[in-house]
Each structure stands twice: as C-alpha cells, then as structure tokens.
Amino acid sequence: MAVKSSGHDYLGRSTAKNSLLLWTAYFKSISFNEQFLLAGKDHGPVVTLGSGVGLKTIYAAAKAQNKMFIGGTAATVSPAGGYTQGAGHSAFSPLYGLAADNVLRT
Numbered sequence: 001m002a003v004k005s006s007g008h009d010y011l012g013r014s015t016a017k018n019s020l021l022l023w024t025a026y027f028k029s030i031s032f033n034e035q036f037l038l039a040g041k042d043h044g045p046v047v048t049l050g051s052g053v054g055l056k057t058i059y060a061a062a063k064a065q066n067k068m069f070i071g072g073t074a075a076t077v078s079p080a081g082g083y084t085q086g087a088g089h090s091a092f093s094p095l096y097g098l099a100a101d102n103v104l105r106t
Contacts, residue, residue, distance in 0.1 A: 030058065054076045058079065059075075070093070
C-alpha cells in the first residue's frame, strides 16, 4: 500500500508497484482558527489542512488571512503529506524551525 498526495518523491516512494494506492489529492479543505486548545493550553492561531492542499493554495489562503505559513518553494507540493513528514525545510526554518516542528496535531 502507498499513500500519495501530490507524489513528489525523487526515489519513487509515492507509488508502489502491484499495490493499493490511496490518493489523497482531492482532500483540499483549509480552515484558520485564532486559537487552538490542546490539553488545556492555547497554542495560538493555527491552520488545518486537507492532505491535498498544495503550497501555492495555502500561501494564497494565508495571505488573504494576513497569516504566514512555513513551507517550501515547490508550489505543487502538499505540505500535509511527505513534505512535513520529511522534516519540511523552508527559507524560514532558521527563524521558525522546520515544518514538522510547527505541527500541533495530526
């Protein structure tokens, strides 16, 4: 079985020959909230993404909300998938950490 969103993987791990492929590219929900409570602690503003939302889409949505999103430069990569699971390097990482450091809940 392989789970794939946008499928950007140089080693081809986003597909698996003769297996079941779960393609999540159509899960495109985005919601912004001003507070996120986890174990009784407020973690501040958050965004919740569907696994098919590409960086280009989230950047536009974040700009419309006057927010910032830690992401990479490939506009079609889906950050809720392998990008974040593989750490998620960004130009903002020296200031805000990797994308994986900014995940509050999966």
